[in-house]
Amino acid sequence: MLLLLIYFASQLLVYECCMPPLDSQAFVLGDFQSAARAFGDTINKVQTPIKLDAKTVKNTVVSDPIDLFCYDFDDKCRWRNIEGAGVDELDWYQGAGFLDESRLRVSTGTHLSPDGYYGIAASDRIEFPTSKAILVSDPIDCQLGQAELRFMYWTSPDVKLIICTKSMSKPAGDYDYCASAIETGDPGPAYVSIPDLAGEPFQIYVRAENFIYNSANLQGGFAIIDNIEYFGEFCPKPQLMRHKVPHSRTEPHLLSDAVVPSQADQSIIIHSNPDIHKDVCEVLDCSFNATEYCAGQVHGSGWLTTTFPTSDIIGGIPGDASRLPYNKDGSFAYIGGPQMKTRYTTKKFSVEEDLFLMFAYFKANQMGDLRVFLKREYDTKEQLLFTTPKLTLESHRWFREVRPLYPGNYEYVSQYYNELALLIRHKGFSQGDILL
Structure with missing residues (x-):
């Protein structure tokens, strides 16, 4: 199975990977009042916060690096609260809603501030310096060389975030490696090196500790983590079976807010008939520079390309999504509003294996409606792949979406915008972005 990444605004890449497990189990509800009180009751809860509970996670070995990407802290994430009495004193929860900016500052x-869903550990009382909340990954069977863990973070005064690794053969708390504590630099992102353990199975631990702050407005403290990304390579397993994409056309599976590792598998070859349909990589892999074939698809559509942020143009978009929260040096395609509607359509392409189409969008205000359509050869109607949800508040962040592509010939992928107020873009790797 292949994973095709198309991030509206820069380059697009193709990878081979195993699909992260889709687990329909719900998390156990937990008490979230400490987190709310730690913010002075300023958390605007969209729904009842959810406790990350070890019982809801399979705790099976991670089959592909992409499995450790976590954006929503839901049942798709391969991270959980650690088990065992006396190992930690606090828990991580799934937070939702918008935080009071003045208090956060x-x-x-x-x-x-974090947006959408995020992980949060908090206490509304002064804890012992050793009291901690530990978030642990599912086991990694074998890491090849050094890897990197990236995430966004927010911590109140004195609270520390420490990233550790521990082999499966060692008892709890006996870590093989711990990085330097993260105490400043909010909101990140943090880049933490993860050394290999000579081929041994191990887990990654995110420790939040030192909830000792004491003031009239805040006691204890909080730690927030968001957008966890793991970039590494696993030891090869020739006998590992690929996890195929379900072939249901009536109930397409989707994975939201997922990305792929930073190195493409050079062994992937996608065959197509260049006389009829272009190679899928040639059509959908794009960084929007003038030398690429895909850049020509933009001409005549009303879209423009740029390598500069839109701070002074439309909406104040500081960069693309190749690095979170943004990469100011990225390139993308955009269109300025106001416009009633506009449409950008790709060329014909051919798909020979199950793929994932990945894209990201940046909805800078409440106006505008983005829809992504797919048109298969000989089909009389387009298939609606995605439409942007309605936002109750303006949200300046990237949202990622993934949709499956199945073998066959395709007429196009099309992005349609209704009542466009701002702009849009394309991109790849961790980049591809669509901005409205």
Whole structure:
């Protein structure tokens, strides 16, 4: 199975990977009042916060690096609260909603806040310095060389985030490696090196500790983590069976907010008939520079390409999504509003294996409606792959979506915008972005 990444605004890449497990189990509800009180009851809860519970996670070996990407802290994430009495004293929860910017700035030094869903550990009382909340990954069977863990974070005064690794053969707390504590620099991103353990199975631990702050407005403290990404390579397993994409056309499976490792598998070859349909990589892999074939698809559509942020043009978009929260040096295609509607359509392409089409969008305000369509050869109607959800508040962040592509010939992938107020873009790797 292949994973095709198309991030509206830069390059697009193709990878071979195993699909992360789709687990329909719901998490056990937990008490979230400490987190709310730690923020002075300023958390605007969209829904009842959910406790990350070890019982809801299979705790099976991770089959592909992409499995460790976690954006929503839901049942698709391969991270959980650690088990065992006396191992930790606090828990991580799935947080939802918007945080009070003024309180966040006072507590963390930044006005940028997490958006959507995130992981949060908090206490509304002064804890012992050793009291901690530990988030642990599912086991990694064998890592080849050094890897990197990236994430966004927010911590109140004195609270520390420490990333550790421990082989499966060692008892709890006996870590093989711990990186330096993260205490400043909110909201990140943090880049933490993960050394290999000579081929031994191991797990990654995110420790939040030192909830000792004491003031009139805040006691204890909090730690927030979001957008966990793991970039590494696993030891080869020739006998490993690929996890095939389900072939249901009536109930397409989707994975939201997922990305892929940073190195493409050079052994992947996708055959197509160049006389009829272009290779899928040639059509959908795109960084929107003038030398690429895909850049020509933009001409005549009303779209423009740029390598500059849109801070002074439309919506204040500082960069693309190749690095979170953004990469100011990325390139993308965009269109300025106001416009009632506009449409950008790709050329014909051919798919020979199960693929994933990945894209990201940046909805800078509540106006505008983005829809992504797919048209198969000989089909009389387009298939609607995605439409942007309605946002109750303006949200300046990237949202990622993934949709399956099945073998066959395709007339096009098309992005349609209705009542466009801002702009849009394309991109790849961790980049591809669509901005409205």
